[in-house]
Amino acid sequence: MEYHDQLGLSRQAFDELSEHLQVDSYEGREYRHLPGYRKSVEKGTVLVCGTVVRGFPKVPRCLVLDEGIPQHFDAAVAVEEKLNGYNVRVAKIDGEVLGFTRSGIVCPFTTHKVRSMLPVESFFEAHPEIMLCGEMIGPENPYTPADCYTVDSIAFRAFDIRKQASGKPFGVETRREICTEWEIPQTKLFGIYEPPEAVESTPEIIRELDAGRREGIVMQTVDGGQQLKYTTSAANQGDLAFAFEFPFDYGRDFSFRRLIREGFQSVEFDESEARQRERAHGLGESLLLPMTDSIERIQDGERIGQQHTVRAEPRVVDRLLEHFREQGLTIDIEGDRRVDGERVLTFTKQIQRTNDKVQTYLDGTIVRE
């Protein structure tokens, strides 16, 4: 079956899409992936060895649970935790299990981790032609580290099982049963609710997650066909703090959207004036303090960047560094030690614009706006 058939596209539509595909390779195996959003096919879709690995669909969001849930769902919804890590799809391609990041790149580190942490051989033998979708979470993480989970280094949590080529999801209950059967750790299920119950239950779930500095929820029909997400204030403010640590490297739309979410949540949660001020203060701190910290560090002659720590067999860490170099990233090694035969590497991904712009303004450069 040709790619365009697997993707459900006409030959012409596929040819148009092809112009946007990026060619990459992993261990000598060439593949093409779609790094950005297009109308016809999900971002992150991969074409490799004659097969398609569909991109994970973008989950839409509501700003108000009360109206958003009944607007979006007219049958029972499963409410599961949305985790703050990086999205990975695990699939078996031509006899080899690979881990794909959101944008469709085969990550050697992720590939190694999923192979060693999950029962991939027996799982894919029983379920060929599917992809296991989940979040890689924890503090030792080369993309999106987070400290809010009881994870020492890095862990996988399944949140979807889909047909590899079509992206069609398994139902929530089937997926959870399969994961239980194979002892694949999965994201928490809070419950399955009729829409009015979901409206009633979700604010309390969000408050609890917020108290634990966790990210939010994904709601979906039990067949997995329709999804909707909603995030905590901790996630919104955490993202803002991250963006304002590197203010000139992050889109203004990125920050604006998160500010807006805070406004709608504050109104929907019917906050007292005191609680609202508390939220405002948290918001202000998440914007100002990371920014002043970065400005001060640059003023002191430091070059700032995104720091990460990873822990794995030495050859896997080597391969990750090589992979980053192939991606065009510049990496500075901050710490490098061995623990129980594993290499624990702390490194910084260099960023450019914030360092340059802040330095320019500190030097007295004039702003013509």
Next chain:
Amino acid sequence: MEYHDQLGLSRQAFDELSEHLQVDSYEGREYRHLPGYRKSVEKGTVLVCGTVVRGFPKVPRCLVLDEGIPQHFDAAVAVEEKLNGYNVRVAKIDGEVLGFTRSGIVCPFTTHKVRSMLPVESFFEAHPEIMLCGEMIGPENPYTPADCYTVDSIAFRAFDIRKQASGKPFGVETRREICTEWEIPQTKLFGIYEPPEAVESTPEIIRELDAGRREGIVMQTVDGGQQLKYTTSAANQGDLAFAFEFPFDYGRDFSFRRLIREGFQSVEFDESEARQRERAHGLGESLLLPMTDSIERIQDGERIGQQHTVRAEPRVVDRLLEHFREQGLTIDIEGDRRVDGERVLTFTKQIQRTNDKVQTYLDGTIVRE
């Protein structure tokens, strides 16, 4: 002298510029003005009755006084207060004194006010072919009201005198003497300093202005040839509060720039952790509280807009309302009374996007970002 000669442009450059000019009229007199920024000529430049009224130049800004002042100036600088109102140029055209807003529109209200508040006849007789530039400030103001000045209704403060056609400024001292002579109220002069003294003195001036919730300073060489501005935290946060009252009507760049200014100021002023948190809290409040207030009002069925009050002879207020309608603005009258023969009108300028977008999200509409 033809327009292109007065503007110092080739005929071809003038023809190119002409495509961007907007035609308008005032009391039957047609004029053209440049509503946006172009490379060749200042925004707000007006062509009327064969003469040019130059746009007021955009004043560049520094984010750090310490380095910005010596970078920008190598001779004495006059430090004057930057006022928070609306920029107006007063010029006598073909025997008639007119008030132009920043974008080059003849405003009937402003024209009336400057004619009645300032000794325009004798002034322009003594100084033909110049324009008097200043800020209209105070709470009863159809564009940018502010409560921080000891002004009951509206007042004019001169901050520049320039050649009408070339825009060439008078020196600061000459300008201040002329204003004193004609009893034209003018913006406060803090002093004339050598650059190192200015670096030392301006932070304290900014702190004082900030305590009074005032806007900032304009620094310039004594010949008026080079200008530089710097604003208080009160101004930055006030602008953010204004923008987040109408979050979907204001540019994201507008807000981002003001957040960045807060970061640099906090670092330059070497704030204690407590003071920095205080600034962060003010920042958060200026973003969140106006936004939640607007969301709540829209939720309650209100349509929000920008409220203004003006006070003038009834025919002048009528003319202002007509002017707004000609500009395509929709005005709702909120209050209308007579006081001592004057009409005191409170009105709201309707805004569209924030009302529509907020209502959409309150209705549960999904966000696909």
